[in-house]
Amino acid sequence: MSSKPKLAFLGLGVMGRPMAAHLVRAGYDVAIYNRTAARADALQTALTAEGLKAAVGKTPAEAAAGRDIVIVCVGNDNDLEQVLSDQDGALSAMQAGSTLIDHTTVSPDMARKATEWCTAKDIAAVDAPVSGGQAGAENGALAIMCGGTDDAFATAEPIMQAYGKTIVHIGQAGAGQTAKMANQMCIAGALGGLSEAVRLVQASGVDADKVLSAISGGAAQSWQMENRWKTMVADEFDFGFAIDWMRKDLAYALQEADRLGLESPVTQLVDRLYADVQALEGGARQDTSALIRRLPR
Template sequence: MAKVAFIGLGVMGYPMAGHIKARGGHDVTVYNRTSEKAEKWVAEHGGAHAPTPAAAAKGCDFVFACVGNDDDIRQVTLGPDGAFSAMKDGAIFIDNTTASAEIARELDAVARERGFASLDAPVSGGQAGAENGALTVMVGGDQAVFDKARPVIDCYAKMVGLMGPAGSGQLTKMVNQICIAGLVQGLSEGIHFAKTAGLDVAAVIDVISKGAAQSWQMENRWKTMLDGKFDYGFAVDWMRKDLSICLSEARNNGARLPVAALVDQFYAEVQAMGGKRWDTSSLIARLENAEKG
C-alpha cells in the first residue's frame, strides 16, 4: 500500500481517485478546489481530504493531478500552496491533465531539481472510461519512474504505454485528438448523407461497421447522433481546448493539420449554436442546422 494524493475531482478525477483507493487499497488523500466535492469523495470512498495541494502531497509516494489546462496544473503544482512545495525526495508526480508538452517538460525539470520525478500521463476514454476504470493512459517520462508508477496507474486503466521522454504523453494525446476530430466529422457527414439519400441509417451502419470504416466512434455514437442527443461524453468546449493545444504544437514543430484546423472551426460553429457542453459527436448538428437553414 502506497500513500497517494489526488488533486482535482472533476468528472474524470473523482472516479479515478476512487479506483486507486478501491482497487489498489492505497491510502488516498484528495484535494479539490471546491471542498464540498472532496468531502463527498471521502464520505463515499474513505481516505482523507486536504485544504491545499501541498497539504495533500505532503509525505506521499505518488501525487496525481487531473485538472483543466496548463494554467490550472501550474497553479496546483508551482503556485502558492502548490504540491511541488511539499513533495518528498523520491516521490513521483503523475499529471493526468490534457495539457501542453511544454508544461510537461517544465514540471519534469522542476521535479528533477527538487529531488523527485514527474510523468505526463493524459488519458483517453472519457467519463465512462474513468468510471469503469478502463482508461487509456499515454505516458511521458523515464522508464524507471514509469515502472514504479505503473501499478498505481493500472488501478484506473485498461492500457498504459510509455511513449518517450517528458512531453511524449501529451504529444501522443494530441495525436489521439487529431484522429478523433477527423473521425467524428467523417461519421457526421456519412450519417447526414445517408439520411439525405433516403437510406436506412441503421442498416447502413450495420453493414459498414463490419468493414474498413469501422471505428469506436461509429460503434458507440451513430445512434445518438442520428437521434440528435449529445449528452454522452467529451464536451465541445474541452475538445476545442485540446485542438488549440494540437494546433499550437503544430505551429511550433511544422506539422500540417488542415483537417484538424477545419474541424476546430466547425466546433466553433457548434458552440455558437449553444452546444458548448454537447459532446463531440454534435458536429452532425451543424450539418442538420445548415440543411434546415
C-alpha cells in the same frame, strides 16, 4: 495494505473522480483535493457509503504532504501550474524521492516545465494524458500514454493499472502529451467524417441502424462509430467529453504542428466547425459528437 504507496489525487472532475475512486477501491490510502471543495466532500461521502474512506485536503499541499505519489487531473496548463507551483501547491509539500503522475492534457512545453520543477526537487515525473472519456474512467478502461524516465514510468504503471486498460511508455518528458495530440487529431477527423455520413443516411431515408450494422464491420469501423453513431442519430449529446475541452486540446495540437512546420488542414477545419457548435445553445459543454449539429439536416 501497508506495503502500498500512499497517494494523493488532485482534481475530481468527470475523469478524476472515478479514477480516484478506483484507487481507493484497490486498497490504496488516498488523500483527495479539488478546487471546488464540494466535489471532494461528495466523493468522500460516496466512498463512506461503500465502507471506504479517503482523506480530504483543503489545499494541494495538504493533500500531497507525506504522500509517495501525487496524481493530478485538472484542466489545462494554467490549472496544472497553479495546483503544482502556487504557494500552497503540491510541490511545496512533496518530498524528495516521491513521484508526480500528471493526467492533465497540457502542452508539451508545460509537461517539460513540470518535469523540470520536479527534477529540481528530486521528484520523479510522468506526463500521462488519458483517452477513453468519462465511460473509460468509470469503467477503469482508459488508454494512458506516458512520457518520462524508465524509472518514473516503472513506479507509476502499477498505480495507473487501477483505471487503465492500455498503458504505454512513449518516451521522455512531453512524449505522452505528443501522443495525446495525435489522439485528438484522429478523433476530430473521425467525427468530421462520421457527422457527414450520418447526415447523408438521414437525408436518404434509409434505416440508420442497418447502415451501422453494414459498415461497422468493415474498414470504416471506429470507436466513434461504435459508441456515437446511435446517439448522433438520436440527437443526444449531453454526456461525454465536452467540446470546450476538445478545442483546448486541438489548440495545443495545432500549436505544436505549427512549431514543427507542419500543415494540419483537417484539424483546423474541424476546430473551426467546433467553434460554430460552441456558439449554439448548450454546445460548449456537449460531447464532441455534437459536431454533427453544425451540419443542417
